[in-house]
Amino acid sequence: MKGVLLVNLGSPDSPTAKDVKPYLDEFLMDERVIDVNKVWRNILVRGIILQTRPKKSAEAYAKIWWEEGSPLIVISERFTEKLRAQTNMPVALGMRYGSMTIKNALQELADKGVDDVLLVPLYPHYAMSSFETVVVKVMEDQRQFFPNMRLTTLQAFYKNPDYIKVLSKLIADELKDFEYDHILFSYHGIPERHIRKSDPTGYHCKIDGSCCKVNSVAHNTCYRHQVYATTEMVKKELGLPEDKVSSSFQSRLAGDPWLKPYTDYEFERFPKEGKKRLAVITPAFVSDCLETLEEIAMEGKKQFLEAGGTDYKHIPCLNDNDAWVGVMAKWVNEWQVTGALPS
Numbered sequence: 001m002k003g004v005l006l007v008n009l010g011s012p013d014s015p016t017a018k019d020v021k022p023y024l025d026e027f028l029m030d031e032r033v034i035d036v037n038k039v040w041r042n043i044l045v046r047g048i049i050l051q052t053r054p055k056k057s058a059e060a061y062a063k064i065w066w067e068e069g070s071p072l073i074v075i076s077e078r079f080t081e082k083l084r085a086q087t088n089m090p091v092a093l094g095m096r097y098g099s100m101t102i103k104n105a106l107q108e109l110a111d112k113g114v115d116d117v118l119l120v121p122l123y124p125h126y127a128m129s130s131f132e133t134v135v136v137k138v139m140e141d142q143r144q145f146f147p148n149m150r151l152t153t154l155q156a157f158y159k160n161p162d163y164i165k166v167l168s169k170l171i172a173d174e175l176k177d178f179e180y181d182h183i184l185f186s187y188h189g190i191p192e193r194h195i196r197k198s199d200p201t202g203y204h205c206k207i208d209g210s211c212c213k214v215n216s217v218a219h220n221t222c223y224r225h226q227v228y229a230t231t232e233m234v235k236k237e238l239g240l241p242e243d244k245v246s247s248s249f250q251s252r253l254a255g256d257p258w259l260k261p262y263t264d265y266e267f268e269r270f271p272k273e274g275k276k277r278l279a280v281i282t283p284a285f286v287s288d289c290l291e292t293l294e295e296i297a298m299e300g301k302k303q304f305l306e307a308g309g310t311d312y313k314h315i316p317c318l319n320d321n322d323a324w325v326g327v328m329a330k331w332v333n334e335w336q337v338t339g340a341l342p343s
Ligand SMILES: C=CC1=C(C)c2cc3[nH]c(cc4nc(cc5[nH]c(cc1n2)c(C)c5CCC(=O)O)C(CCC(=O)O)=C4C)c(C)c3C=C
Pocket: 009, 010, 011, 012, 024, 032, 033, 034, 053, 057, 070, 072, 123, 127, 129, 130, 188, 189, 190, 191, 251, 253, 284, 285, 288, 289, 290, 291
């Protein structure tokens, strides 16, 4: 029998340093997130980052935490519930990190008789630290615990026309009552090194702005190309003026160079250039989370207004938007009936 496994990133069990620490430990000890050798990763993560970050992160989580729990988890659960109502297959939800494990989600499917699984990483774009680590972990757990299960993966849907349409519609609806000077597409950043590492040609990605526009097989795994493609397609779909739209990258850790421009630098720059009314959309995330609700909706707003901006609007993620659930239902139901996946 066929079934669907949705996987998102995950959250700590509560917004306390005690629960944030083991969550960050699992997250940052992932070799696809902090991609240095094991000894150095151990020193960096356990000897340095985890000494101070859990307390700081817990304070940030406390600002956005809901009565029902972490927004990312609660929203993913709502999405899953709505999807279940639109398919006649079992649908399970797992998280890459934290206590809602992928193994438990696979077990839930196996208990319902599922032996043919469509894995849906809940990321529109491919990055080794998001999409790839989910696929690798699901494959490991499947091989180890469910050897008779078949796995198929829905590829990153960053340029799928159905996805672009629902994202564009959401943006248009949110902007109906907001007069803006500029719309910023702020994507989660990654270290530049990850772009080079994920380039199968070994030479295409130069991160100079030009490579992402020249056709290449590298784009299948190039996060930078994919996020710029999403921005371009939404811009086209909505007929947005070229000079009123740009992309940037948020949430970097100290140390390496990460993809530029940095979102927080843009918040400082825009008011000085007369862009005082700003709308921000965060399409790297399908559900609102710490990085959108705290970093963008709260801290970003503060920074922009202090830099001289006058109006600021954070556009929510697709979350459990009915049209978005409908698109996912269309994709998974088509796979169930024909075995075909969207391109
Ligand atoms: C959109 C996809 C994501 C990519 C790519 C990604 C890369 C990446 N992230 C970190 C470090 C952290 N990210 C944190 C939170 C976080 N990251 C994503 C998504 C991507 N990360 C989400 C959805 C969230 C929010 C989770 C939630 O519970 O709401 C955090 C934890 C919070 C904090 O302490 O700031 C860290 C740390 C790295 C290093 C990285 C690529 C190398």
